[in-house]
Amino acid sequence: MKAHQADRFATIMLWIGSLAIVAILIAFLTLILGRGLPHLTSEFFNGPDGVRGQLFNSFYILFLSLVLSLPVGLGAGIYMAEYAPKNKFTDLIRLSTESLASVPSIVFGLFGMIVFVNMFGLGFTILGGSATLALLNLPILVRVTEESLRAVPRSYREASLALGATMWQTLRKVILPTALPGLITGITLVAGRALGETAILIFTAGMNVSRIPFDVNPLAAGETLAVHLFAVKSNPLPGTNADQIADGTAALLIIMVIVFNICLTLPSRWLQRRQLGRNKV
Template sequence: MFVKIKDMIVTLILKLAAVLVVGILVWFLYMVLAQGLPVLNKEFLLGMPKEMEEGGGIGPELFNTFYILVLSLIFTIPVGIGAGIYLAEYAKDNIITRMIRLSIETLASVPSIVFGLFGMVIFVIKFKFGFSILGGALTLSIVNLPVVVSVTETALREVPQTYKEASLALGTTKWQTIMSIMLPTAFHKIINGIKLAVGRAIGESAVLIFTAGTSISRNYPEFNPLSSGETLSVHLWYVKSIGLVPDAERIAAGSSAVLIILVLVINVFMNFYEKRLRLKFLGVK
């Protein structure tokens, strides 16, 4: 009897905790979107920003956000998943692999501003990229690599050993087993790691202030990766801290709403197409 009562109390506490988390999220979304949605229109989303006058838009910043995100994922996804596969399936348990895992865990906990300073020293100064979209994308890739590597390794290790043994028993090679059995089985969790990387890339500002800069190119859209590339999150920081525009509050509210909507849309899109991508990965039409 006492055990049942204890179980009911614990279950109730966990349900209340879940409701509290959802409530905080709903309240947060309401506060941001209630102020930002009235600001959104075509001129605001596609227009050029203004330094001293009212009515500026976020067009270049919105474009740069997507551009830097895509460039960073081009590097992060293959390298991160490849490293995760190596650690899970090929690496032996020795001092070297233990040091690699320790380094990954350490990098995952490093403050983003430290990555920003590292990117500035290496890409801006050493490689002479200057404040550029390319420098920002490469630095963001380094920021997100530990997450993708850790998630991939953990997801592959959680695949039932019987799946692997059954595949090998049919005469497939180890690589064929990884590609046709293990990765599709772990696909859901790997996608979740990529979602975390996408969310962080969209909302990151400290890293990009030191690498991509706080200015935009005169050309819009600007595809030159060596041009400066202020993103939406950096623009939000700039407007709220040192911006001189009279309608800074309006721009900040609209930018915040756009960032939230971007993250939500990308997550919904990835959830919606996750099964289709998994079937495509398996070769099923």
């Protein structure tokens, strides 16, 4: 009887825990969106204090940082999972990535400032910001990639190799498609960080927006939405409705992240379904 009661108690506790998460999310969304959504007018984007530039910069920097970090991060992760022999050197690589993954982002920001802003003499630039963001995200990408690939059963590899496939064919046609959901999760994770990151970008991409709309010059300074939110809240310019801009920006940030996640998840689901055949198990 006692085991029975403990079981019920545990079930209820776990249920409450899960419910709390949903409740917190709902409270959070209603508050932020409720305060911010009314401010999201055309004026908010295109007006004299409009955030059109910041919105563009956010995605531009996200895009550039992914371009810089994905090939290296995925490549290193794949190498670690599939090709690397197990020895002291690869243990050292793994230890290094793990240590790098836990470095506070503001330290990366300082590093980026020393290297890109000062040593290379670029000043505050979108390129410097993206490169530093890429550095921040690399260790996480390597780890997530390695772990997703390791989760693919060994028997798939054996089956493919025994049919006369090369390692590269096996990787492309069996391992990567199977690991895709894990990889997408990893990319969503780093993309979310890139969209929300402030500490790094204040030090490297600066707090100015180009006067040219949709300026793709990577050597221009580029304030992102998250940095903008920090700027208007911490240092409100007199004569502006800083609180409203901040509320609107916060809501816009949330919407951006949600939209971005959906944009990544839906195609990956579709790809998986195509891989698996009609009736998924």
